[in-house]
Amino acid sequence: MSTATHIEALLKARIGLDADAIGSGAVQRAVRERSEAVQAADTQAYWNLLHGTAGEFQALIEAVVVPETWFFRHREALLALGRFAAERALADGTRMLRVLSLPCSTGEEPYSIAMALLDAGVPAARFRIDAVDISARALARARQGTYGANAFRGGPLDFRDRYFTAGPAGYALDPRVRAQVRLLQGNLVDPNLLAGEPPYDFVFCRNLLIYFDAPDQRRAVQTLARLTMADGLLFVGPAEASLMSAQGLVPLGLPLTFAFRQPSPRATLAAVAHPPQVARMAAPPRLPRSPVPARPMPVRPVPAAGAPAAPVMPGHAHASELARIAGMADRGELEAAAAACQALLDRIGADAGAAGAWCMQGVLHDAAGRTAQAHAAYRKALYLDPAHQESLYHLAALLDTEGDHDGAMRLRQRAQRHIGKHHG
Known part of the structure; x- marks a missing residue:
């Protein structure tokens, strides 16, 4: 086993890093960077310093770990x-x-x-x-x-x-x-x-x-x-x-x-x-190894207090279909999910269970950056069910980003009145 392989094995044992997941080249670059910093003649010399110099392993970790993050990711x-x-x-x-x-x-x-x-x-x-x-x-x-x-x-x-x-x-x-x-x-x-x-x-x-x-x-x-x-x-x-x-x-x-x-x-x-709805939920299919959102998600303020914990699900008749659509969305297939949701809406029309489907369509449009379509979908859901909690909070978040804070507050107050009755 080469010295470089020994270093990869040490990183795996200490911090769980699988070199194959980031590429051995990334670890090798970090080792070269640290070797130059401590003036090690070669990889074997650096291996010796790695074990004998206080703080050097942490310095290697800092060289390997490259942060990739931003505010309101996902x-x-x-x-x-x-x-x-x-x-x-x-x-x-x-x-x-x-x-x-x-x-x-x-x-x-x-x-x-x-x-x-x-x-x-x-x-x-x-x-x-x-x-x-x-x-x-x-x-x-x-x-x-x-x-x-x-x-x-x-x-x-x-x-x-x-x-x-x-x-x-x-x-x-x-x-x-x-x-x-x-x-x-x-x-x-x-x-x-x-x-x-x-x-x-x-x-x-x-x-x-x-x-x-x-x-x-x-x-x-x-x-x-x-x-x-x-x-x-x-x-x-x-x-x-x-x-x-x-x-x-x-x-x-x-x-x-x-x-x-x-x-x-x-x-x-x-x-x-809402136990009956959760009991009807189906687990989404497994995801591929790499995340695949087609574009960055729009960043909006999170809704105000009192929103319910229930998922976006309508009545009994459409829960399994919406669970399938949710699974598509969870795989990053936003366009396919929106198309499937629209097909469901074309089939069920404006029946009593359609508010949840319209809300999900709003979420999918919102995630894809189609603001006008998201507006229309949330408002259709609220036309069918004026107390639909998810639609109230999602639409409030949308209004907030557009500067209509008074309108957003009115929607949140409607949702909170409903929640207050639920807990009263």
Whole structure:
């Protein structure tokens, strides 16, 4: 076995990194970079320094791990999180919600979570976010809380106006958002990760497990399950959904969220609010290895408090068809899903169960950036069912991005009145 192979094996043992997942060339480049930095004559000399120099292995990790993240990445997952968190906050007026972001990289994900919860109306005193990453360099950048243009991709970027201040060094994050996040160094491969912490309501671990081999993936999922409350939710990346299903976790079935729950009768938030609908949900098909959204998801503020945890499902007659369409959306097949949803709508017309189908069509148009069509679909759903919760909150989010904050607030108030009756 060559020295380079030994180094790859060491990275795999210590941090779970499968060199084949990123390409051996990436590891070799990192080794060359560190060898030059410590003036090692060759790879064997660097191997010796790697074992004998304090901090060198961490420096190698920093060279291998290249952050690739941005604010409000995979927007639909954050939209769903806001609804679920608001529902929990409304149902229990004293509970402190706990969220975990792992890996948190340079902070874009945990800070997006904080903004999403604040936008959803969850009081700052009612939630805390733990953000964990193996990279000390990434955590240091997260603590600075200043970001360049590359951290803001897609659009609209109205959250940037609310939570950032532009300056010569970039966009500085509002201290109120930073205060919600505790940044910690940790390693998912460590079986004792966060062993002293109680489990979390919501866990985000997106686009990390694809870099592990199968045995390490299974162990990592076990750790994530330990860190997630029995009635909590685990959010993963698009390419990791099939792994969750293979490990016995149950997909929630909301399009483009890639959210999973424990396989327990009390493990789903949606079942608490609307058990008949959740019981009818079918698991979406497994996903390919690489995420395939055709374009960046539009970024919108998450709806205000009180949105329900139920998935976008209509009556009994169409639930299985919408579950199939949701599976297509979860694979990134937005155009095919929209076409299938339209075919369903052409078939069922404006019957009593069509509001959920129109709402799903709105979600698909919204995700593909077709704002006018999304507007029309949400309003059609509300014409058929004026109290349709998902449509109220999705349309409110859409109005917010267009600057119609009064209209968005009126829709949220309608939804909250309905939720208040539900909990009254």
